Amino acid sequence: MSCYMAAALLLLHGSLFTGPVQARFGSDISTDNADNRFANMGQVTVKQWAVVDGEVDLKLNVEDTPGELEAWILDFQPYMHNDDQQWPVEDGWLWSNQTGECSSVHTSAEFYTFLNDTGFQSLSGTGGKNLFNSYTRGTLGNASRRADEVAYSGPLKTLLDCKSQGSNESVWNMTSTEDEVEFRTRLYVINVRPKDYYRPQKGVSFVQSHIDLIWRLYRTALARVILSSSGLLRPVFEYAIVSTVYDVNGDPDWSKARLDLRFITITDSDVQMSVYVNASANYTAQNPANGLREVVSAPPVQPEQTPACQLIPHYIDGGLQCHQVWDFTFLLDIDTTSLVDGQPIDATGDFSFMYDSYTCAVTNGNVNRTLCTKDAVPATKVSAEITIQTTVELTDAEADEITLHLHRMVGSDNEDVSVNGRRGVAHLENVTVEVKFSPAFLRQDYQLELTLFMVCIGNVTEHPAGCLVADPDDRYVAWKEPHLVFEYNGTTWRHGDFLSDYEQPLYWQGYVHESAENPTPVHRSQFTNLALSAQSAQYTITTVFYLVAKEGRRRRALPARQIIMNKVLEPENVQPAETGLAFSRTRRDIMDTIDEPKSFVTGFSFSGCPEVAKYNPYRRTCECPDKMVYNSLTFTCEELELPGSGGGSSGTPDIGASYALLLLSCLLQLLHW
Ligand SMILES: *[C@@H]1O[C@H](CO)[C@@H](O)[C@H](O)[C@H]1NC(C)=O
Ligand SMILES: *[C@@H]1O[C@H](CO)[C@@H](O)[C@H](O)[C@H]1NC(C)=O
Ligand SMILES: *[C@@H]1O[C@H](CO)[C@@H](O)[C@H](O)[C@H]1NC(C)=O
Ligand SMILES: *[C@@H]1O[C@H](CO)[C@@H](O)[C@H](O)[C@H]1NC(C)=O
Ligand SMILES: *[C@@H]1O[C@H](CO)[C@@H](O)[C@H](O)[C@H]1NC(C)=O
Ligand SMILES: *[C@@H]1O[C@H](CO)[C@@H](O)[C@H](O)[C@H]1NC(C)=O
Ligand SMILES: *[C@@H]1O[C@H](CO)[C@@H](O)[C@H](O)[C@H]1NC(C)=O
Ligand SMILES: *[C@@H]1O[C@H](CO)[C@@H](O)[C@H](O)[C@H]1NC(C)=O
Ligand SMILES: *[C@@H]1O[C@H](CO)[C@@H](O)[C@H](O)[C@H]1NC(C)=O
Ligand SMILES: *[C@@H]1O[C@H](CO)[C@@H](O)[C@H](O)[C@H]1NC(C)=O
Ligand SMILES: *[C@@H]1O[C@H](CO)[C@@H](O)[C@H](O)[C@H]1NC(C)=O
Numbered sequence: 001m002s003c004y005m006a007a008a009l010l011l012l013h014g015s016l017f018t019g020p021v022q023a024r025f026g027s028d029i030s031t032d033n034a035d036n037r038f039a040n041m042g043q044v045t046v047k048q049w050a051v052v053d054g055e056v057d058l059k060l061n062v063e064d065t066p067g068e069l070e071a072w073i074l075d076f077q078p079y080m081h082n083d084d085q086q087w088p089v090e091d092g093w094l095w096s097n098q099t100g101e102c103s104s105v106h107t108s109a110e111f112y113t114f115l116n117d118t119g120f121q122s123l124s125g126t127g128g129k130n131l132f133n134s135y136t137r138g139t140l141g142n143a144s145r146r147a148d149e150v151a152y153s154g155p156l157k158t159l160l161d162c163k164s165q166g167s168n169e170s171v172w173n174m175t176s177t178e179d180e181v182e183f184r185t186r187l188y189v190i191n192v193r194p195k196d197y198y199r200p201q202k203g204v205s206f207v208q209s210h211i212d213l214i215w216r217l218y219r220t221a222l223a224r225v226i227l228s229s230s231g232l233l234r235p236v237f238e239y240a241i242v243s244t245v246y247d248v249n250g251d252p253d254w255s256k257a258r259l260d261l262r263f264i265t266i267t268d269s270d271v272q273m274s275v276y277v278n279a280s281a282n283y284t285a286q287n288p289a290n291g292l293r294e295v296v297s298a299p300p301v302q303p304e305q306t307p308a309c310q311l312i313p314h315y316i317d318g319g320l321q322c323h324q325v326w327d328f329t330f331l332l333d334i335d336t337t338s339l340v341d342g343q344p345i346d347a348t349g350d351f352s353f354m355y356d357s358y359t360c361a362v363t364n365g366n367v368n369r370t371l372c373t374k375d376a377v378p379a380t381k382v383s384a385e386i387t388i389q390t391t392v393e394l395t396d397a398e399a400d401e402i403t404l405h406l407h408r409m410v411g412s413d414n415e416d417v418s419v420n421g422r423r424g425v426a427h428l429e430n431v432t433v434e435v436k437f438s439p440a441f442l443r444q445d446y447q448l449e450l451t452l453f454m455v456c457i458g459n460v461t462e463h464p465a466g467c468l469v470a471d472p473d474d475r476y477v478a479w480k481e482p483h484l485v486f487e488y489n490g491t492t493w494r495h496g497d498f499l500s501d502y503e504q505p506l507y508w509q510g511y512v513h514e515s516a517e518n519p520t521p522v523h524r525s526q527f528t529n530l531a532l533s534a535q536s537a538q539y540t541i542t543t544v545f546y547l548v549a550k551e552g553r554r555r556r557a558l559p560a561r562q563i564i565m566n567k568v569l570e571p572e573n574v575q576p577a578e579t580g581l582a583f584s585r586t587r588r589d590i591m592d593t594i595d596e597p598k599s600f601v602t603g604f605s606f607s608g609c610p611e612v613a614k615y616n617p618y619r620r621t622c623e624c625p626d627k628m629v630y631n632s633l634t635f636t637c638e639e640l641e642l643p644g645s646g647g648g649s650s651g652t653p654d655i656g657a658s659y660a661l662l663l664l665s666c667l668l669q670l671l672h673w
Contacts, residue, residue, distance in 0.1 A: 037193050038207045040065055042145040044072065044189035046211055049394045051341045056159055058152045058213075062120075062189075063145040064138070069115040073190040074132070074150055075103035076171035077164050079206050089192055089204045102131035102162035102171065104150050111204075115194065120148050131162060156215075174252070177440040178243050178519035179407075181252050183215040212397035218438065219244070219257060220407065222387045224348075225415060225422045226263060229381040233274060233355060237414040238262035238325070241519060242388050245331065254336045256293065257388055261328045261351065265382065270320040272359050273367055275306045277379055280354035281328060289335035290347040296329040303358050309367040322367060326353070336390065344391040352383040385422075393438075400590045402442065404545060404600035407434040407522045417604050419461070424607030425539075426635035427531045427622045430507070433541065434522040435600055439590070445550055447511045448523035451597065452486065452493075452544035453479035454501075457532040459540060459603055466542030466601035468493050476502040476620060478527045479509060486544045486597045502620060504530050529606065531622050534615035536608035543600045610637045 042063025050057045062072050073079070073088055077100050080087055086098045089111055096108040106127025113119055123135040131152050138147035152159065160183065162171045172183045188210045196202045221240035228235050245256040265274050278301040283292035299307060309322035334347050356379050361371035395401070409418040412430050417423060425431055437448060456467035456475035465488040467475050477498050486493045508526040512518050523545065532539065609615050609622030613630065616623050624630045624637035631638045 037195075037205050038191065040068055041070070041191055041207065043209070044074065044211065046213075046396050046399075047149070048151075049213060049396060051156060051339050051392055051394060054156065054337045054339045055154060056152065056156045058159070060150045060187075060189075060211075062148040062150055064117070064120060064148050065145050066117055066140060069193060071111070071114040071119060071192045072148075073099065073103065073105055073188075073192060075099050075105070075188050075190065076162055076185055078188050079190045079192075079208055081165065088190075094192075096128055098165070100162070100165045100171070101129060102159075103129060104132050104135075105129070106132070106135075111194070131158065175441055176244055176252065177443070178241065179219055179436070180438055180440040181217045181244050182439060182441065185213050187211045187213060214393075214395045214397065214400060214439075216393045216395075216439065217252075217254070218391045218393070218405065220344075220389045220405070221259060222389065222408070222416050222418065223410075223414075224385040224387060226382065226384040228265075229383075230377075232267060232272075232357060232377070233380045233382065234266045234268075235382045235384070236264045236266060237384065237410075238264060240386050243519070255334060257332050257334045257347075257390075258296070259330045259332055259386070259388065261330070261384070261386070263326055263382070263384065265324050265326065265355065267322045267357075268314070268319065269322060270309075270311055271362060271367060272357055272375070273303075273306065273309045273322050273369070273372070274324055274355040274380070275303050275358055276301055276326070277354035277356055280352075280379075281330075282352045283330065283332070283349050284352075285347065285349035287335060287347060289333075289337070290349060291333045292330060293333050294331040296331055298328055299326055303360070303372040304369050306369065308369065311365075311367070328353075332388070334388065334390065339390070339392050341392045341394045344389040346387050346389055348385065348387040350383050350385050352381055354379045354381055356380075397589055400439070402547065402590060402593060402598060403438050404435050404448075404598055405438060406600075406602050407436045407520060409433045409602065409604065419538075419603045419605070424536055424605040425529045426607050427529065427609055428630065428632040429529050429635060431527055431529055431604070433525045433527070433543075433602070434512075435525075435543065435545070436520055436522045437545075437547065437598075442547070442590075442594075443514075443521055446547040446594070447513075447521070447550050448545045449481075449511075449548045450479055450509050450523060450525060450543060450545055451481040451484040452498075452542070453477070453506055453509070453525055453527065454498075454542045455504075455527070455529070455532070456540050456542070457537055457606075459538040460542075461540055461601050461603040464488055464599050464601065465491070465493075466540050466599065468542060470540075472501050473617070474532060476504045476530055476532070478504055478506045479525070484544060484597070486599065488599070504528060504620070530620040531606065531609055531615060532620060533606065534609045534613075534622070537606050538603055539606050540601060540603050544597050545600065546597050547594055607635075610635070612637050 042065050044063070045061045047061045048057050048059035060074065071094060088094060088099050088105060090098070092111050094105060094109055094111045094114050096105045099105040106123070106129045120135070120137055122137045124133065126133045132150050133154065134151040136149040138149065140146045160172060163169060164171055172185045175182050188208055190206050190208045192204050192206045195205050219242045221242035223237045223240050226235045226237045239262050241260040243258045245253045245258050247253045267273060276299045281295050281298055285291055307324040307326060309324060311320045312323050313319065314321050338345060357375040357377055358372040359375055360367045360369060362368065363371070406418060409416065410432050411417045411425055415423065417425050417431060435448065437443070454467040454475055454477050456470035458470065458474065460466045460470065463469060468486070480495055480498050482495050484495045504527070506525050506527045510524060512522050512524050514521045612628070613622040613624050622630060627640050628637040629640050
């Protein structure tokens with residue numbers, strides 16, 4: 001039986017791809033079981049699938065073969081979609097009511113009418129259906145097939161609201177993670193031909209294929225800057241996590257976003273602490289269509305319940321400071337009416353919080369929150385500028401790609417230093433770069449492995465090979481793996497190509513798995529920035545990653561390839577006979593590129609050497625004048641007070657120490673596994 005089917009398959013394969021063969025209408029399945037009825041058939045492809053200003057534009061190119069008696073059915077359910085045997089073609093009729101509400105069968109008619117070459121006519125409006133609202137008959141010209149067009153343009157909601165026939169079940173599957181929501185649907189494209197032209201009620205044959213449409217939305221929150229109105233209180237940013245809000249039906253509500261915000265306030269005192277002023281949280285959005293809907297949670301406002309002081313010695317003078325951790329959760333209104341796929345839309349706004357200062361007694365070496373009195377000073381305002389970036393990506397399964405995104409890039413104070421950030425990065429400042437990948441469903445089985453990390457001067461962020469094409473004098477290498485192979489536009493780069501590059505090793509790198517604190521798994525690299533110029537300038541970071549299977553996880557089975565079914569329906573005979581199965585036309589899918597290295601390029605700005613310093617291009621350092629040292633905590637040249645103190649004679653990074661740390665971090669990583 002299986003051999004027999006394989007033979008049929010081969011024949012079907014052969015006949016479909018060896019050019020047009022004389023079609024024989026009305027002929028039954030031949031003795032060798034080869035069904036030639038579909039030998040000369042066009043296909044349905046996606047011509048356009050985009051969102052512009054919140055409106056969907058979906059255009060399908062439907063190839064009609066002149067001289068063939070055929071009808072195309074575009075539906076979000078398979079031809080044999082239910083058990084009631086109520087399929088689209090029955091008793092010589094094409095029944096609109098037996099297709100889904102979003103199908104292309106906008107009217108019922110005698111099947112003969114549809115089969116004819118004149119069957120497909122231009123129409124605007126949806127007919128009796130809900131979705132496709134434009135049908136355009138193509139012209140034949142010199143082509144062998146007519147390119148008809150079936151299209152939908154309108155609100156995304158209409159498309160997302162499509163249901164299967166006679167049910168309330170959405171045709172879309174949704175999967176969501178903290179930062180990404182993915183919708184997927186399968187549009188079946190079915191070519192139907194009569195089994196016996198003269199007796200259409202005798203049944204039809206069909207060839208069914210499909211197009212998987214994918215729609216993803218990513219959100220990222222970036223903390224631009226955090227400020228305090230008073231010198232007494234210094235805020236330090238911890239994180240901003242944006243996540244999806246769902247409505248009562250469990251569907252994502254695009255018009256809202258949840259934001260979890262954490263920052264620390266620092267007071268240079270071991271007796272003073274801060275207390276949040278009740279109901280003082282406020283949000284002012286740059287775009288008035290965005291706004292604060294609800295403060296979901298805020299800290300208690302009584303001194304006894306306020307976050308406790310953690311007394312931490314100051315890193316410069318060793319004096320005790322009170323560190324308090326503040327958590328807020330907001331529900332925001334987000335305007336998505338101007339969405340354009342592939343382009344992030346920014347909702348930027350300022351959050352502000354008021355704090356009262358209290359002086360407390362110290363008992364047993366701790367700030368005692370039950371023994372506090374309010375200070376007679378005005379309340380301090382802490383304000384944070386946060387950007388919530390929303391990006392939608394529309395694709396189909398064949399065009400789908402693995403993409404890398406910047407999750408976070410922060411300087412030593414946890415503030416954003418990505419290209420859009422407010423401040424530059426100093427010489428010898430430690431920078432943390434977090435990169436995530438999409439689609440998120442692959443994160444279950446794969447993680448990122450870093451094979452190259454480079455920094456160069458200039459803005460080459462638009463170039464996929466970024467710093468790889470920069471002059472070696474204008475860059476340094478922070479990470480390179482022996483197995484690196486990266487190809488772009490005919491040029492291949494390998495580990496050996498960077499042997500003579502200046503090195504400034506990353507001081508930590510690794511994959512940070514999902515946890516309560518890190519809902520989005522990311523690859524984290526931490527590098528110490530070196531000067532590639534005396535002046536402030538645009539710098540580029542170029543990284544190359546591989547996706548590798550997670551430890552202890554078997555690879556996800558490859559998703560099923562396209563299956564074309566050719567079923568011959570015999571109304572008299574309830575059991576449909578299958579004449580062909582799983583015909584494997586090689587289609588590209590996302591798993592085909594999983595082993596390829598992927599580059600990720602981003603930028604930041606360097607704030608320049610201190611004015612008094614001299615730039616040394618060979619050592620990529622800012623060199624302070626005699627009797628001064630570069631302080632890598634304040635990023636300035638400071639008077640050398642005591643000879644031998646200050647930890648170094650210039651800003652030269654200690655590469656030996658970095659290697660030791662690297663080794664340590666690798667060991668830690670191993671222990672972690
Ligand atoms: C569709 O309409 C035809 C003709 O009115 C009817 O026979 C058939 O039962 C209908 N199918 C469904 C699923 O309602
Ligand atoms: C197909 O169309 C042609 C031309 O419009 C017409 O003459 C013919 O009768 C049609 N055939 C059927 C079966 O309706
Ligand atoms: C078909 O017509 C197009 C323009 O209409 C032309 O560019 C193309 O070369 C033609 N193809 C053939 C095979 O004549
Ligand atoms: C679908 O939902 C509507 C309202 O939610 C309900 O009135 C209707 O009965 C449901 N239909 C089915 C087939 O479940
Ligand atoms: C939707 O999910 C169901 C159940 O997991 C699955 O059988 C179906 O293939 C999915 N459809 C698409 C288009 O991914
Ligand atoms: C905080 O403010 C809200 C709204 O103004 C009020 O309902 C609530 O009672 C206040 N809580 C305290 C502890 O003062
Ligand atoms: C919040 O800010 C707006 C202006 O952006 C201001 O009108 C409003 O009074 C503020 N609310 C509070 C509670 O501070
Ligand atoms: C704080 O002070 C109160 C009152 O003096 C005392 O009962 C309590 O034990 C103190 N708490 C701590 C943690 O020392
Ligand atoms: C870098 O160049 C790209 C285009 O080449 C531009 O869009 C981007 O704004 C530039 N970045 C900066 C920070 O100048
Ligand atoms: C690819 O390489 C060719 C030849 O080396 C060059 O002319 C072309 O500009 C390159 N294209 C890109 C996009 O870099
Ligand atoms: C930056 O990282 C290096 C290596 O871990 C470390 O020695 C140095 O203290 C860090 N600098 C700051 C300001 O944290």
